[in-house]
Amino acid sequence: MTLFAAIRLPHEILFGKGQRHALPKVAARLGKRALICTDERFAATSTFAEIVNALEAEFVEVLIYDAVLPDVPQETVAVCVADARAFGPDMVIGIGGGSCLDMAKCAALLLSHGGRLQEYYGEFKVPGPILPIIAVPTTAGTGSEVTPVAVISDSERTLKVGISSPYLIATTAICDPDLTMTCPPGLTAVAGADALTHAIEAFTAARRGSDHALAQDHVFIGKSALTDHFALLAIKLLGRSLEKACRDGSDEDARADVMMGALAAGCAFGTAGTAAAHAIQYPAGALTHTAHGLGVATMMPYVMNYNKSTSAVEMAQIGSALGLGNQNQDAEQRATAAIDEIRRLFAAIGITPTLAELGLPADKVDWTAEQAFGIDRLIKNNPRPFDLDAMKRLVRAAYDGDFAASAI
DSSP states (O other): OOOOOOOOOOSEEEESTTGGGGHHHHHHHHOSEEEEEOOHHHHTSHHHHHHHHHHHHTTOEEEEEOOOOTTOBHHHHHHHHHHHHTTOOSEEEEEESHHHHHHHHHHHHHHHHOSOGGGGOEESOOOSOOSOEEEEESSSSSOTTTOSEEEEBOTTSSSOEEEEOGGGSOSEEEEOGGGGTTOOHHHHHHHHHHHHHHHHHHHTSOBOOOOTTHHHHOSOOBOOHHHHHHHHHHHHHHHHHHHHHHHOTTOHHHHHHHHHHHHHHHHHHHHHOOOHHHHHHHHHHHHHTOOHHHHHHHHHHHHHHHHHHHHHHHHHHHHHHTTOOOTTSOHHHHHHHHHHHHHHHHHHTTOOOSHHHHTOOGGGHHHHHHHHHTOHHHHTTSSSOOOHHHHHHHHHHHHHTOGGGGGO
C-alpha cells in the first residue's frame, strides 16, 4: 500500500497548564474587538472575569454573548449575530464546552457571509474564509477546538445537523487543563467517553484510498497515517487517565492526559471522521434527550464487536495503546481483549450499557436503525459495510444488551 496521509488543523495549538493566560496576546495579534461566546455558568466565574480583564488590558475590546445553550439551537445563533453585528468584531472567541465553541464557529460564519444558518448545513457549503476563531475549551470531550464541524439543533428537524467545512477550523486552540479541574465526575465521564469514541472510530474508519480528489470533495475522508497517529495517542492517554480523572478531579496529571486525549481525538476525527456509533446516536439521542457523549459511548462496544471481523488488526493495536499486555495472542484475541477493556472502562465511569437503559422506547428500535442507516457520511466510513437488516440487528442487540448478537 502506498503511504497516504491528510490532516487539517488550526494554525496554532497551545496546550498546557496556564496557557489560557496567552489568550490576550493571541487575540491582540488578530485585532482590537472580540466577540466572546460562552454560557451563563462560566460567565459568572472569577476565571472568566480575569480573562476579560486581561483582554481589555491588552487593548482588546470585548462584547460578551453569555447565553449559549446546549446543542446550540439554530435560532440562538441569529440572536447572537444580531447583537454582534454593530460591534463589528475582528475575531470570535469561544470559551466553554463544545456548544460554546460551536456557537463561536456559527457566529463567525454568519458575521462573515450573512444569510441563514440553514444555507450552510452539510459539507463544503461555506464559501470562503471567516472571521478568526480562538477556541478555549473548558471541558475535555468534543474536540471542537480543532475540528471543521459545528453541530447545532434545528427545531424543524428531528436530528441534530452539522455544518462541515475546513473554513470552520479555529485559527488558534488554547487548551488549559486547569479549566477542567472543576468539571464534575459525570460530565468528565461523558465528555471523556465521547473523546475515546472519536479516537476509536477514527482509527477504525474505512481506508478510502489515496486519490488526489478525495480531500477536495469530502471533509471527512477516512483513516490515514497522520490521523492514526493522533487517534492512538488519544486512546493511550484516555485509557490510562479517564478513570482516574473521574475518580479524583483534582489529579492534575490525569486532567492533562484527558484534555490532551480529547484534543488528539479531535485532530484525528476532524479529518478521518466517525462512523456507526455516531450514526446511531443521532436518532437515539433525539428520542432520549441524553448527552451526545453518553449515547456514542453506549454504542461503542457493540459497534466494535460488529466491526471486529474486518478490523481485528486495528483493534489489536487499540489494545496495545490501552496498555494490554497480550502480545503473545493473535490479532483476534487481542481485539477481543481491547473491546472487553473498553466495556470495563465505560462501566467503571458510569456509561449506560444499553439503549434500553438510555431510555430508547422499544417501539423505536427499528426507526432508530432506519434513521442511522440513512446517515451516509457516517455509514460509508464504517469499516464493515451495512445493509438495513444488519443495522437493525445491531441496534436491537444494543437495546437488549445482547453483546454476542452485535457481531452477527
